[in-house]
Amino acid sequence: MQEILQYLFSGLTNGAIYAVIALGFSILFNATELINFAHGEFVMLGALCLVTLWSGLHLPLPLALLLSAAAVGGVGFLFQRLAIHPVRKPDHIVLVIITVGASIFFRGLGMLLWGKDAFAVPSFTRKASVEVAGAVLTSQSLVIIGTVGVLALVLHFFFRRTLTGKAMEACAISRRAAWLTGIPAQGMVLLAFVLSAVIGGLGGLIIAPITMCSYDMGTVLGLKGFCAAMLGGLGSLWGAVLGGLLLGVLESLSVGLINSGLKDATAFLLLLMILYVRPSGLLGNRSVQRF
Amino acid sequence: MLRIRNLKCFYGRIQAVKGVSLSVEAGEMVTLIGANGSGKSTLLQSICGLMNGWQGDIRFEDRSLKGLDPPRIVRRGISLVPEGRQIFPPLSVRDNLDLGAYTLHRQGRKQEVRETLERVLTLFPVLRERARQAAGTLSGGEQQMLAIGRALMARPRLLLLDEPSMGLAPKLVSRILGTLVTLREEGLTILLVEQNARAALQVADRGYVFETGQVVLQGSAGELLEDEDVKRAYLGRDYGDFYDGKA
Numbered sequence: 001m002q003e004i005l006q007y008l009f010s011g012l013t014n015g016a017i018y019a020v021i022a023l024g025f026s027i028l029f030n031a032t033e034l035i036n037f038a039h040g041e042f043v044m045l046g047a048l049c050l051v052t053l054w055s056g057l058h059l060p061l062p063l064a065l066l067l068s069a070a071a072v073g074g075v076g077f078l079f080q081r082l083a084i085h086p087v088r089k090p091d092h093i094v095l096v097i098i099t100v101g102a103s104i105f106f107r108g109l110g111m112l113l114w115g116k117d118a119f120a121v122p123s124f125t126r127k128a129s130v131e132v133a134g135a136v137l138t139s140q141s142l143v144i145i146g147t148v149g150v151l152a153l154v155l156h157f158f159f160r161r162t163l164t165g166k167a168m169e170a171c172a173i174s175r176r177a178a179w180l181t182g183i184p185a186q187g188m189v190l191l192a193f194v195l196s197a198v199i200g201g202l203g204g205l206i207i208a209p210i211t212m213c214s215y216d217m218g219t220v221l222g223l224k225g226f227c228a229a230m231l232g233g234l235g236s237l238w239g240a241v242l243g244g245l246l247l248g249v250l251e252s253l254s255v256g257l258i259n260s261g262l263k264d265a266t267a268f269l270l271l272l273m274i275l276y277v278r279p280s281g282l283l284g285n286r287s288v289q290r291f
Numbered sequence: 292m293l294r295i296r297n298l299k300c301f302y303g304r305i306q307a308v309k310g311v312s313l314s315v316e317a318g319e320m321v322t323l324i325g326a327n328g329s330g331k332s333t334l335l336q337s338i339c340g341l342m343n344g345w346q347g348d349i350r351f352e353d354r355s356l357k358g359l360d361p362p363r364i365v366r367r368g369i370s371l372v373p374e375g376r377q378i379f380p381p382l383s384v385r386d387n388l389d390l391g392a393y394t395l396h397r398q399g400r401k402q403e404v405r406e407t408l409e410r411v412l413t414l415f416p417v418l419r420e421r422a423r424q425a426a427g428t429l430s431g432g433e434q435q436m437l438a439i440g441r442a443l444m445a446r447p448r449l450l451l452l453d454e455p456s457m458g459l460a461p462k463l464v465s466r467i468l469g470t471l472v473t474l475r476e477e478g479l480t481i482l483l484v485e486q487n488a489r490a491a492l493q494v495a496d497r498g499y500v501f502e503t504g505q506v507v508l509q510g511s512a513g514e515l516l517e518d519e520d521v522k523r524a525y526l527g528r529d530y531g532d533f534y535d536g537k538a
Contacts, residue, residue, distance in 0.1 A: 163389065163390075163393065163396050166382065166386050166389065166390060167390060167393055169379070169381075169382065170379045170382065170390050173379045173380070173381065173382070174377055174379065176341070176373075176377070177373065177377035177378070177379065178379075178390070179341075179360070179361045179362065180339060180341070180361050180365075180371050180373055180377070181365070181390055181391055181393060181441060181442075181445070182361070182362045182365035182366065182370075182391075182393045182394040182445055183362065183390065183393050184360075184362045
């Protein structure tokens with residue numbers, strides 16, 4: 001029992017990170033119908049920026065977090081302006097391939113800037129771990145799970161209550177109608193890229209203390225986040241959270257109870273299953289076309 | 292107010308508008324009638340910035356609209372009620388209207404937004420009743436009112452409408468067109484594109500008849516209603532009589 005609870009805790013922690021990454025995928029998809037395969041690299045950049053600013057330059061933690069998130073947001077901005085915006089014939093497949101290329105580019109950039117070594121970052125708080133019924137929940141786990149909750153609520157508020165959020169939603173529904181209404185659709189796309197990059201970076205920040213940070217950490221995390229987003233329903237905010245947590249828990253349980261070799265396979269098995277059974281995802285409601 | 296000179300529009304190599312000139316004076320309601328594919332909608336899309344690469348001259352209040360994107364044109368004072376309504380179905384009625392005033396919100400003109408909202412809700416009381424409902428749950432006629440309301444929220448001086456009667460029952464058509472008359476009486480200038488030529492000519496001041504990308508006839512609405520060619524080609528006289536209950 002205690003063992004299962006422990007798996008559950010570590011599953012929720014990992015799942016919360018997948019959820020954050022999935023949120024980034026969903027927000028961008030909502031505004032642009034684009035899957036950004038470079039999204040995992042934003043996670044990597046967030047984590048490595050924190051390594052430099054906090055562990056390297058010894059800035060105070062809040063400042064280091066803020067600067068790292070802003071830096072990743074800046075990368076997202078440049079990425080949209082320099083790589084996506086100038087495309088003359090913006091077919092989906094062209095843009096997706098560009099994001100794949102960008103992910104290779106960012107990984108190379110990460111390797112040049114930070115080298116091939118992996119870095120460790122200390123936990124954000126010095127508070128002791130919490131023990132629940134014999135299972136341990138580390139303070140960083142609490143930070144991670146709390147971050148997802150707060151982030152999801154903030155985004156919910158943003159899309160439901162603020163004019164900019166609603167305008168982004170309107171662009172997602174019909175870019176043309178939004179444009180005619182006076183909403184600068186191009187600006188909203190740019191905003192979606194920046195927002196999604198910042199959220200990806202945030203994922204990197206909170207995961208940094210519980211993993212080894214290196215230039216190639218983003219690929220698998222990005223793919224897991226993508227699986228989580230698909231599982232919950234691409235484009236759905238709470239779907240992304242649900243998908244992430246579910247994926248994390250199932251992964252952790254399959255590792256603990258069946259075989260540790262199953263860790264990465266779980267995500268992709270789930271992805272295949274959801275695509276087969278319910279391609280719109282658990283909370284997605286968009287109509288889906290099969291090839 | 293709006294002056295179009297020798298407008299030519301292309302879809303690839305196909306020329307949809309072949310040198311059209313027309314004008315709309317302040318306070319007028321002008322209608323463009325003609326068959327499907329005669330270039331009326333293309334002309335509207337050129338005015339509101341959706342077509343790129345048109346040739347000729349479109350001037351609004353003596354300033355050219357060339358090279359402006361739709362949000363800038365909305366800021367200049369022109370709003371379009373697009374064909375097929377194109378509201379935002381999952382958002383609430385209130386949110387749809389609020390987004391219509393996006394440019395005003397961004398300029399900090401909150402007071403004007405409140406006033407305009409009040410005016411729109413008075414014009415269409417049903418939208419007040421359904422303010423919190425998702426726009427997609429409205430009936431076709433209500434959605435059309437919402438689309439017009441959303442366009443009005445930007446406080447345009449010129450309102451363009453693309454086929455507002457499409458898919459609506461005759462009663463609703465007259466309700467919608469009646470609203471346009473009210474708006475015109477309040478001083479709004481209106482350019483109305485319609486396939487329902489009879490209904491449009493009954494409310495408009497002047498009309499232009501389009502055929503394969505050209506203006507073939509123009510005149511006051513009364514003249515056009517009586518014109519034999521127009522009657523035969525666009526009013527469908529026999530059907531029209533039946534429609535009016537005379538047959």
